Amino acid sequence: xxxxxxxxxxxxDATLELAATKGISGTTMDEVAERAGVxxxxxxxxxxxxxxxxxxxxxxxxxALAEILxxxxxxxxxxxxxxxxxxxxxxxxxSNPALAKLMASEIFRTDRTWQKSLFxxxxxxxxxxxxxxxxxxxxxxxxxxxxxxxSSVFGAVLxxxxxxxxxxxxxxxDEVAAAILDSLSGGLLGGDRPAPR
Amino acid sequence: xxxxxxxxxxxxDATLELAATKGISGTTMDEVAERAGVxxxxxxxxxxxxxxxxxxxxxxxxxALAEILxxxxxxxxxxxxxxxxxxxxxxxxxSNPALAKLMASEIFRTDRTWQKSLFxxxxxxxxxxxxxxxxxxxxxxxxxxxxxxxSSVFGAVLxxxxxxxxxxxxxxxDEVAAAILDSLSGGLLGGDRPAPR
Numbered sequence: 275x276x277x278x279x280x281x282x283x284x285x286x287d288a289t290l291e292l293a294a295t296k297g298i299s300g301t302t303m304d305e306v307a308e309r310a311g312v313x314x315x316x317x318x319x320x321x322x323x324x325x326x327x328x329x330x331x332x333x334x335x336x337x338a339l340a341e342i343l344x345x346x347x348x349x350x351x352x353x354x355x356x357x358x359x360x361x362x363x364x365x366x367x368x369s370n371p372a373l374a375k376l377m378a379s380e381i382f383r384t385d386r387t388w389q390k391s392l393f394x395x396x397x398x399x400x401x402x403x404x405x406x407x408x409x410x411x412x413x414x415x416x417x418x419x420x421x422x423x424x425s426s427v428f429g430a431v432l433x434x435x436x437x438x439x440x441x442x443x444x445x446x447x448d449e450v451a452a453a454i455l456d457s458l459s460g461g462l463l464g465g466d467r468p469a470p471r
Numbered sequence: 472x473x474x475x476x477x478x479x480x481x482x483x484d485a486t487l488e489l490a491a492t493k494g495i496s497g498t499t500m501d502e503v504a505e506r507a508g509v510x511x512x513x514x515x516x517x518x519x520x521x522x523x524x525x526x527x528x529x530x531x532x533x534x535a536l537a538e539i540l541x542x543x544x545x546x547x548x549x550x551x552x553x554x555x556x557x558x559x560x561x562x563x564x565x566s567n568p569a570l571a572k573l574m575a576s577e578i579f580r581t582d583r584t585w586q587k588s589l590f591x592x593x594x595x596x597x598x599x600x601x602x603x604x605x606x607x608x609x610x611x612x613x614x615x616x617x618x619x620x621x622s623s624v625f626g627a628v629l630x631x632x633x634x635x636x637x638x639x640x641x642x643x644x645d646e647v648a649a650a651i652l653d654s655l656s657g658g659l660l661g662g663d664r665p666a667p668r
Contacts, residue, residue: 423650
């Protein structure tokens with residue numbers, strides 16, 4: 275999906291800013307028009323309803339994420355592919371926390387008019403992870419578990435990334451990426467160790 | 472926090488059912504009273520406002536989760552502790568998907584009146600993971616990264632668990648738990664392998 279420009283861009287940016295503080299249902303079309311500096315007629319000319327407006331905002335966000343992930347992976351394989359995907363998702367969260375929070379809160383809602391199209395695109399983003407995982411662990415493709423493992427890794431980055439931005443923003447990005455990779459590294463499952471003393 | 476009973480219980484259950492399909496802002500106090508089968512006076516006697524009602528619902532949910540996690544861990548250490556926590560969180564999500572979805576969508580919102588108390592309890596639930604992680608990987612305590620790793624593992628279980636319930640409900644629970652543990656096992660980071668053929 276091409277990134278919106280001009281009036282559409284201004285409207286989508288204003289919508290995200292408002293939703294970040296007021297939530298989707300707390301945001302009105304009147305406020306969007308005012309914040310974007312456009313007439314209400316122009317707002318409705320571009321987006322026929324509030325539902326359509328949020329649908330396009332979310333689809334643009336998830337679509338852009340899928341493209342970023344595909345580009346980050348490129349031809350990488352194995353560990354390098356997973357590291358690149360974790361880093362790219364983390365950077366995306368950091369570069370647009372408001373959108374990341376909105377996506378996190380919408381990702382499993384089943385009461386939205388835009389549910390179907392969002393699920394499809396969400397699947398596209400997760401598939402980039404699933405493919406890298408299936409390559410790193412071929413048996414996960416046979417068992418059909420690479421999709422669940424993709425969700426698992428995606429959820430790890432999303433939650434740790436938001437934790438970082440909301441509660442520990444002073445921590446350098448590379449430390450956050452390292453902690454996430456560390457949690458996937460098997461060290462937590464490495465068997466019993468004596469307690470530190 | 473003691474689990475609410477009687478009228479309070481009926482109100483909280485009705486609230487969760489309504490919120491699962493209509494979202495928090497789409498749910499009105501009138502509907503809650505009707506669904507719970509209580510008079511509006513009784514509703515407001517128990518919960519002075521819709522904000523208080525949702526605050527109590529979320530706090531009860533996160534508080535119960537923290538207790539369940541502490542009990543599941545018990546005296547376990549190392550891999551056994553992490554496995555028990557992953558399994559207990561997954562079971563909790565499966566036993567109450569509506570609450571899990573609501574918590575997932577509220578966990579990073581910063582526009583709610585209940586934000587502060589929810590953050591505190593959320594921290595309590597994550598701390599159970601963080602302590603098990605600090606024991607399994609003592610250096611994570613020194614680096615102060617066990618909290619981020621806890622979020623990472625928690626996010627992995629939450630997202631894979633919801634993915635399971637929403638998209639692959641026919642899959643047995645143990646396969647889901649195994650896929651999550653597999654994603655944490657280091658296999659994804661095990662270095663380059665030849666592509667499967």
